[in-house]
Amino acid sequence: MVKTVAVIGAGVSGLASIKCCLDEGLQPTCFERSDDIGGLWRFTEHVEEGRPSLYKSVVSNTCKEMSAFTDFPYREDFPVFPSNSQVLEYLRMYANHFGLLKHIQFKTTVISVRKSPDFSATGQWTIVTESNGKQESSVFDAVMVCIGYLSDPSLPLESFPGIKVFQGEYFHSRHYKHPDVFEGKRVLVIGMGNSGVDIAVEASRVAKKVMISTGRGAWVISRVFDNGYPWDMIFLTRFMNVIRNSLPGPLTTWLVAHRTSQWFDHANYGLIPKDRVMIREPVLNDELPGCIITGKITVKPSVKEIKEKSVVFQNSPTEEPIDVIVFATGYKFSFPFLEESVLQVEKKQASLYKYIFPPQLEKPTLAVIGLIKPFGAVTPVFEIQARWVTRVFKGLSQLPPVSAMVEEINETKKNKVRWFGLSYDEVLKTDCLVYIDELASFIGSKPNVLALLFTDPVLAMKIFFGPCTAYQYRLTGPGKWDGARNAILTQWDRTIKPMKTRVVEEPPNFCLNLLKLMGLLALFAAIFLGFK
DSSP, X not given: OOOEEEEEOOSHHXXXXXXXXXXXXXXXXXXXXXXXXXXXXXXXXXXXXXXXXXXXXXXXXXXXXXXXXXXXXXXXXXXXXXXXXXXXXXXXXXXXXXXXXXXXXXXXXEEEEEEOTTHXXXXXXXXXXXXXXXXXXXXXXXXXXXXXXXXXXXXXXXXXXXXXXXXXXXXXXXXOOOGGGGTTOEEEEEOOSHHHHHHHHHHTTTOSXXXXXXXXXXXXXXXXXXXXXXXXXXXXXXXXXXXHHXXXXXXXXXXXXXXXXXXXXXXTXXXXXXXXXXXXXXXXXXXXXXXXXXXXEEEEOOEEEEOSSEEEXXXXXXXXXXXXXXXXXXXXXXXXXXXXXXXXXXXXXXXOBTTTBOTTOSSOOEEEOSOOEESSOSHHHHHHHHHHHHHHHTTSSOOOOHHHHHHHHHHHHHOOXXXXXXXXXXXXXXXXHHHHHHHHXXXXXXXXXXXXXXXXXXXXXXXXXXXXXXXXXXXXXXXXXXXXXXXXXXXXXXXXXXXXXXXXXXXXXXXXXXXXXXXXXXXXXXXXXXXX
């Protein structure tokens, strides 16, 4: 029976895993190679080996209500989209509130994780760690790997002919910290993900010239969505998800493209994605269109050749002078402390059931938390993974037969275009609402909207039509939280309060209600005339 659990990493997924272990009566020991918690969200001036790195200005792309843990809302005075330092502050509050820090061994690197000699009977693991130059071996009943996938940069220099003769400066976006490195220079950012666009926008404030090179293009959306509300609280609702996943794939994709282009025409800005069948993760940036329309940033096609002091782009004979190249070309992931017989990574894919469990283990006592790219906030996804994993460790939830798991993994790897709903361009990308609901159903914590409609209709309407915040998964089942209902009913209050810092006179409700009534009458009139 599992009692002791090794948690590797003290970032968001690691902290969630520690707490979930404690909730299930397990004994976690977390090994963190740095001297602090936070993982990705802890800014440092220098890049540290083996851990994620971010730049000083990073702001969360998902709002605080959608990014909160299931039983620990952000404070109402936090901004809607917190900065990296504010996310770290929230994680510290979470760790202190639930007493997680005493279970973490800092400055401790995991060297190896190996099956114990009697693994087939016990499912135990022998873990070798190193701290202060000394190695130590310990045995644990189970392991939760929480190291993320943003610490090993992908820098495919072989794909850029001429890079060896380039006389300017080039580096991966992982090494970017402040925009002063671009002062007065001509900058090229290769890659159009969130980091690449953020860096290009920052560079445009101080650089002589900035270009973004992209072969695929991308949809760009603002954090500020309909009526000034956060994009994810409007877009990620159960109601909208039902509609998206019920419509044929091409129609769903067209609707997403149409909605995205209401902000600005992506074709006119040279941004429209090349492949519009498989959805890429949209770029969240509030300033890019303004930078393009004012000439501060120019969007270019893929790089054909790099010369000593210039770059030649595809379908263009003109050489563009360049001083600095930033490769925003993503990351690789690996598990150097694990044997390939346990978990092997090939073509940016790992064979994991539900993105978590290696299927071939005799005992399901090793799990990977956080190796997934949900379309939405990651915190609730990581937490629901950890909640399910700890119940599997305890034998309260069972995995299907190995053959069924392998079959599903192989089917997922094919990444086929779906007949209905959205199809994503990477295996690791998934619909976060569908995924969380699935794991929640394994736990027994998925909210029953239909049942709530009869017992608590106000809450049911909020759950179905409102933002799918993580508090919904604490309403019922194991780990039920008494504050979940109130957290859902007050989520918009916490969203609006930090913005509404000036008292204003709002228009009378009578006028608004009259307009709604007139609109309703017009709708009925249109229907009546249409069938007359």
